[in-house]
Amino acid sequence: MRALGAAFQRDLALMWSGGGALAPIGFFLGATMLVPLAMGPERTLLASAGPPLVWIAAALAVLATLERLFQADLEDGSLDQMLISRAPLELLVLAKGAALWCAIGLPLALAAGPAAIALQAPLERVPVIIVSLALGTAAFVGAGLAGAAVTAGVKRGGVLIALIVLPFFAPPIIFGAAVAGGKDVTAALMILGGCALAAAALGPIAAAAALRLQAE
Amino acid sequence: MNARRPFQDKPTIRVEGLTLVRGGRRLFAPISFAAGPGEYVELLGANGSGKTSLLRAIAGFLHPRAGSAHIERCEEPSLALHYVGHANGLKGQASVRAHLKYWAGLFGGAPSEDFVVKALNLARVLDAPCRTLSQGQARRLALARLIIAPRPVWLLDEPASALDYQGRAVVGELVEGHRAQGGLVLAAVHEPLGPKPSQTLRLAA
Amino acid sequence: MFAFMANPARFMAFSSWAAPLLLAAALALFAAGLPWALFYSPADYQQGETVRIMYIHVPAAWWSMGVYAFMGGASFVSLVWRHALADVAARAAAPVGTVFAGVCLVTGSLWGAPTWGTWWEWDGRMTSMLVLFVTYLGYLALWAAIEDEEKAARLAAILCLAGLINLPIVKFSVDWWSTLHQPASLLRSGGSAIDPAMLGPLLTMAGAYLALFGALTLMNMRAAIFRRRVEAAALREARA
Numbered sequence: 063m064r065a066l067g068a069a070f071q072r073d074l075a076l077m078w079s080g081g082g083a084l085a086p087i088g089f090f091l092g093a094t095m096l097v098p099l100a101m102g103p104e105r106t107l108l109a110s111a112g113p114p115l116v117w118i119a120a121a122l123a124v125l126a127t128l129e130r131l132f133q134a135d136l137e138d139g140s141l142d143q144m145l146i147s148r149a150p151l152e153l154l155v156l157a158k159g160a161a162l163w164c165a166i167g168l169p170l171a172l173a174a175g176p177a178a179i180a181l182q183a184p185l186e187r188v189p190v191i192i193v194s195l196a197l198g199t200a201a202f203v204g205a206g207l208a209g210a211a212v213t214a215g216v217k218r219g220g221v222l223i224a225l226i227v228l229p230f231f232a233p234p235i236i237f238g239a240a241v242a243g244g245k246d247v248t249a250a251l252m253i254l255g256g257c258a259l260a261a262a263a264l265g266p267i268a269a270a271a272a273l274r275l276q277a278e
Numbered sequence: 279m280n281a282r283r284p285f286q287d288k289p290t291i292r293v294e295g296l297t298l299v300r301g302g303r304r305l306f307a308p309i310s311f312a313a314g315p316g317e318y319v320e321l322l323g324a325n326g327s328g329k330t331s332l333l334r335a336i337a338g339f340l341h342p343r344a345g346s347a348h349i350e351r352c353e354e355p356s357l358a359l360h361y362v363g364h365a366n367g368l369k370g371q372a373s374v375r376a377h378l379k380y381w382a383g384l385f386g387g388a389p390s391e392d393f394v395v396k397a398l399n400l401a402r403v404l405d406a407p408c409r410t411l412s413q414g415q416a417r418r419l420a421l422a423r424l425i426i427a428p429r430p431v432w433l434l435d436e437p438a439s440a441l442d443y444q445g446r447a448v449v450g451e452l453v454e455g456h457r458a459q460g461g462l463v464l465a466a467v468h469e470p471l472g473p474k475p476s477q478t479l480r481l482a483a
Numbered sequence: 484m485f486a487f488m489a490n491p492a493r494f495m496a497f498s499s500w501a502a503p504l505l506l507a508a509a510l511a512l513f514a515a516g517l518p519w520a521l522f523y524s525p526a527d528y529q530q531g532e533t534v535r536i537m538y539i540h541v542p543a544a545w546w547s548m549g550v551y552a553f554m555g556g557a558s559f560v561s562l563v564w565r566h567a568l569a570d571v572a573a574r575a576a577a578p579v580g581t582v583f584a585g586v587c588l589v590t591g592s593l594w595g596a597p598t599w600g601t602w603w604e605w606d607g608r609m610t611s612m613l614v615l616f617v618t619y620l621g622y623l624a625l626w627a628a629i630e631d632e633e634k635a636a637r638l639a640a641i642l643c644l645a646g647l648i649n650l651p652i653v654k655f656s657v658d659w660w661s662t663l664h665q666p667a668s669l670l671r672s673g674g675s676a677i678d679p680a681m682l683g684p685l686l687t688m689a690g691a692y693l694a695l696f697g698a699l700t701l702m703n704m705r706a707a708i709f710r711r712r713v714e715a716a717a718l719r720e721a722r723a
Binding site: 301302303341 | 565
């Protein structure tokens with residue numbers, strides 16, 4: 063447990079000192095800003111199609127943080143130390159994912175509130191949008207861990223990660239957008255929670271398997 | 279050098295008919311050797327002869343193409359070894375103190391920070407971010423892992439690289455101290471580290 | 484079977500006659516199935532002549548999924564037993580599966596134009612197939628991006644298995660999503676009962692696709708193994 067706590071603290075501190083959620087949130091708000099510019103500012107159109115687009119922006123913002131996630135550890139030798147630590151690599155990866163979610167995922171979910179309001183989401187739906195994005199970013203991070211791990215050895219692998227990870231983003235986007243659009247909210251939230259759990263459980267296992275190969 | 283209790287384990291490295299392949303090329307003729315508690319084994323060989331790969335195979339990072347490399351007779355296999363490779367495993371943004379704390383958690387040590395800092399002469403840079411360290415200071419910090427958490431087997435890859443005369447002496451003392459407690463050290467070196475090795479392995483293609 | 488094929492020399496001996504044989508079988512089945520499907524099978528009472536696209540489309544859909552399942556099996560063998568031939572098999576099958584999925588999407592779109600009145604409909608099946616296609620592309624791109632072939636094989640195997648878990652989830656989500664967005668007014672492809680007169684050409688075409696997959700995969704595998712041998716020989720020569 064102490065090893066996991068230490069790993070979580072360190073990853074969180076490193077992400078924080080690297081600017082934390084500043085750049086992802088800026089990116090997220092910038093992408094949201096483009097939506098009315100592309101669709102036109104008409105209120106009824108925005109109200110029906112806008113809020114789900116918050117999810118696209120959030121997915122892209124998470125994607126943008128993945129490229130260096132394990133690449134740095136592979137290059138500077140930190141990965142070797144993780145391999146011989148007391149804790150299994152799977153759990154250390156989970157700790158890193160948890161740190162990423164706290165540093166990026168949760169702030170994104172909170173920023174989605176104002177973004178959804180700007181895209182004409184009804185005010186009473188905003189809390190549920192924030193909750194759904196908190197779950198959704200967890201699912202994104204889980205899948206992202208695996209994608210970042212299999213591409214850790216690839217220089218400038220940003221586009222490759224996106225291509226690999228996007229099919230795994232499809233289920234959370236579907237249910238998340240349903241919540242944001244106000245359709246079948248309870249069922250969608252439950253399934254979204256299932257997606258988050260599955261990604262948090264399976265993502266680190268796949269990522270650890272890939273990282274062991276990367277260390278060879 | 280310090281007053282920690284000797285290891286309960288009788289750490290042993292056993293390598294049998296080991297063959298490693300990198301990029302379709304066999305690195306060295308199949309190698310076999312064994313080393314036990316209290317030994318210091320020096321690993322010699324030209325650049326590209328496979329010293330690093332041999333260490334990484336013993337650490338369990340590399341899968342052998344044939345033969346085996348094992349660490350035996352340690353109660354907790356996951357707590358068996360330290361590996362200090364070419365890469366120091368440091369993060370530029372984090373301070374020296376943060377690294378010591380992180381490693382203590384990761385490896386399960388109870389760091390006497392004072393001792394670590396004094397032994398490796400890092401007191402002046404304790405709160406500096408690692409990107410400001412010199413090569414030699416960074417190497418000393420990487421070696422601090424050896425002291426923070428006691429582990430019976432040390433696998434060292436050019437431990438004295440970038441170190442000054444005094445730094446080399448400290449590494450020699452660390453190795454001697456570790457042997458005295460029943461530890462086992464395997465080091466890849468270009469020139470002798472100081473302590474008299476119990477075995478010398480020479481890798482040839 | 485697997486233990487027998489595990490030996491590359493035996494595999495080369497086996498594939499040297501199996502690949503041409505399968506290719507001949509594929510050509511024969513296409514020669515029989517295509518005219519049967521395109522000219523001698525009955526037109527659908529609702530869809531008319533356009534139903535004939537189905538004989539190209541449906542087997543492509545089946546086998547694009549079948550090929551992915553095959554790759555999943557090979558990836559599992561590769562990861563668990565670290566077997567080089569399984570790596571080669573998964574890699575050799577991938578382009579075939581990608582093309583099948585692509586054929587399925589294009590013919591689906593061609594069929595949709597007269598039937599649904601649009602070139603692309605976000606129908607549940609087509610959307611799932613699009614995700615499968617993107618999954619294939621990611622697999623091929625990952626393999627291409629990693630230089631160390633052995634490492635590329637194992638990492639791609641992890642990705643392939645992850646995709647194998649993901650695709651049914653995608654299928655479920657997309658079905659849920661399409662019922663949410665499109666109440667059942669849509670004409671679903673592939674009705675519940677198939678006229679026996681249609682079943683004959685359909686199964687023939689499915690057999691033709693399968694034989695083609697087998698032939699192309701074996702040929703790809705042979706090419707990959709020859710290339711490795713040439714590289715190994717060049718390396719030996721360079722050192723001698």
